[in-house]
Amino acid sequence: MSIAASLAIWLILMLLLGLEFLVRGVVAVAIGGAMATFVALTYMQLVKTGGTASAFALAAVFWLMVMFGLGSMDPATRHDVGVAQRTQD
Amino acid sequence: MSERRRLTNALLSLLGLILGFLVGRGRIVEVAPQPAGFAGLPDQERTRDAALEDLHLGREGSGGFVSGFSPAFEDPADAKHVEFQYADKAHQTETALTGMWLFLATEALFFGGLFLLYAIYRARYPEAIADASRHSELAIGTINTAVLLSSSAIFVFGLGRIKLGQSRALFWACVVTACLGVVFLGLKLYEWKLDFDDHLFPNASFAIHGAHEGAAKLFWTFYFIATGLHGLHMIGGVILVIWIALGARANRYDARYYTPVEIVGLYWSFVDMVWLLLYPSIYLVAMRQ
Numbered sequence: 222m223s224i225a226a227s228l229a230i231w232l233i234l235m236l237l238l239g240l241e242f243l244v245r246g247v248v249a250v251a252i253g254g255a256m257a258t259f260v261a262l263t264y265m266q267l268v269k270t271g272g273t274a275s276a277f278a279l280a281a282v283f284w285l286m287v288m289f290g291l292g293s294m295d296p297a298t299r300h301d302v303g304v305a306q307r308t309q310d
Numbered sequence: 311m312s313e314r315r316r317l318t319n320a321l322l323s324l325l326g327l328i329l330g331f332l333v334g335r336g337r338i339v340e341v342a343p344q345p346a347g348f349a350g351l352p353d354q355e356r357t358r359d360a361a362l363e364d365l366h367l368g369r370e371g372s373g374g375f376v377s378g379f380s381p382a383f384e385d386p387a388d389a390k391h392v393e394f395q396y397a398d399k400a401h402q403t404e405t406a407l408t409g410m411w412l413f414l415a416t417e418a419l420f421f422g423g424l425f426l427l428y429a430i431y432r433a434r435y436p437e438a439i440a441d442a443s444r445h446s447e448l449a450i451g452t453i454n455t456a457v458l459l460s461s462s463a464i465f466v467f468g469l470g471r472i473k474l475g476q477s478r479a480l481f482w483a484c485v486v487t488a489c490l491g492v493v494f495l496g497l498k499l500y501e502w503k504l505d506f507d508d509h510l511f512p513n514a515s516f517a518i519h520g521a522h523e524g525a526a527k528l529f530w531t532f533y534f535i536a537t538g539l540h541g542l543h544m545i546g547g548v549i550l551v552i553w554i555a556l557g558a559r560a561n562r563y564d565a566r567y568y569t570p571v572e573i574v575g576l577y578w579s580f581v582d583m584v585w586l587l588l589y590p591s592i593y594l595v596a597m598r599q
Contacts, residue, residue: 222470231463238455241590246597249590257583264466264579272404274411281415285422292426296433 391567438525443595450501451593461490475565484555491548550574
C-alpha cells in the first residue's frame with residue numbers, strides 16, 4: 222500500500238471517529254461497525270485475500286449472525302405480562 | 311492357561327516385535343535412495359534430518375520419506391524461506407494467511423459473545439446503561455481510539471515498505487507502532503486507576519446507587535472484562551510487533567519474503583477492529599447534553 226493510500230484511509234477513519242464522537246448513541250455504534258468493516262477491507266485486504274481465507278472470514282460473519290439471532294431471540298420476543306391482582310370477594 | 315503356553319505366547323510376541331521392527335527399518339532404507347551427487351553420509355547413516363535438509367534446500371534428487379514433495383523454486387533465494395512441507399512459497403504464504411484468518415474467526419466469535427450480552431443488557435436497560443456510561447472517561451477513550459487507528463496505519467505503511475525491500479522503514483514503522491501500543495496500554499491503565507478511584511468497580515463499595523444500580527453494575531462488569539481482554543490482546547500484539555521489528559533489523563524480511571509481517575498486521579488490525587466496536591459501546595452510549 223502506498224503512502225498516499227494509507228494516509229487517505231487513516232484520514233477517512235479519523236473523520237469517521239470525529240463524526241462518531243458528535244452523533245453518539247446507537248448511530249455511533251453503527252459508525253463503529255462501518256469503521257471496523259472499512260479496516261477489514263483496507264488494512265486487512267479482505268477482498269484481495271480471496272480463497273479459503275475469505276471463506277473463513279465469511280464463516281465468522283455467518284456464525285456471528287447465528288449467535289446474535291439465536292441469542293437475541295428470547296429478549297426480543299419476550300413480553301412481560303402482568304399478573305392480575307387477586308381481588309377479595 | 312498353562313505356564314508353558316504363556317511363555318510361548320510371550321516369546322512369539324517378542325519375535326513379532328523384532329520382525330516388525332526389522333521389516334519396517336528395511337522399508338525405510340528402501341525408500342530413501344541416495345540422491346544424485348549427494349556426497350554426505352553413507353546410506354546406513356543417512357538420517358531423516360539430512361533428507362529433510364536436502365529437501366528444504368531444494369536439492370534435486372532428494373527423496374526419502376517424503377518423496378512426492380519436490381519443491382520447485384523459480385528463484386533459488388526463496389528456498390531458504392520455505393519450510394519442507396510446502397510445495398512452494400505461494401503455498402506456504404496461502405497456508406499462513408488462511409491459518410491466521412481461521413484464528414481471527416475464532417477470535418471474532420469469542421468477542422461476539424461478549425457483545426451479544428452487552429446488546430441484550432443495553433436493549434433491556436437503555437437508560438441505566440446510558441447513565442452508567444456517563445461515568446466513563448470519554449477523553450481518554452477517544453485519544454486511545456485515535457492512537458490505535460494511527461498505529462494500524464503506520465504498521466500497514468511498514469508492510470508496504472517491506473514489499474519494496476525497505477527493511478529499515480519496516481523496522482521504524484514497527485518501533486512507532488509498538489510505542490503507540492504502549493501509549494494505548496498506559497492510558498488504559500491510568501483510566502482503570504481513575505475508575506477504581508471513583509469506585510466504579512462493581513463490588514460492595516460501588517458508587518452508583520438507586521434504581522439503576524443493578525444495570526450499572528452489569529455495564530461496568532462488561533467494561534472491565536471487555537477492556538481487560540482487549541488489553542491482553544494488545545500486550546500480545548505489542549510483543550509480536552517488537553518481534554517483527556527485531557526481524558527487520560536482522561534483515562530477515564525482504565521484498566520476496568514478508569509473510570510474518572502480513573500475519574502480524576492482520577492480528578494488529580483485528581485488535582483495532584475490536585476496539586472500534588468497544589469505543590462507541592462504552593463511551594458514546596449517552597447522548598450529548
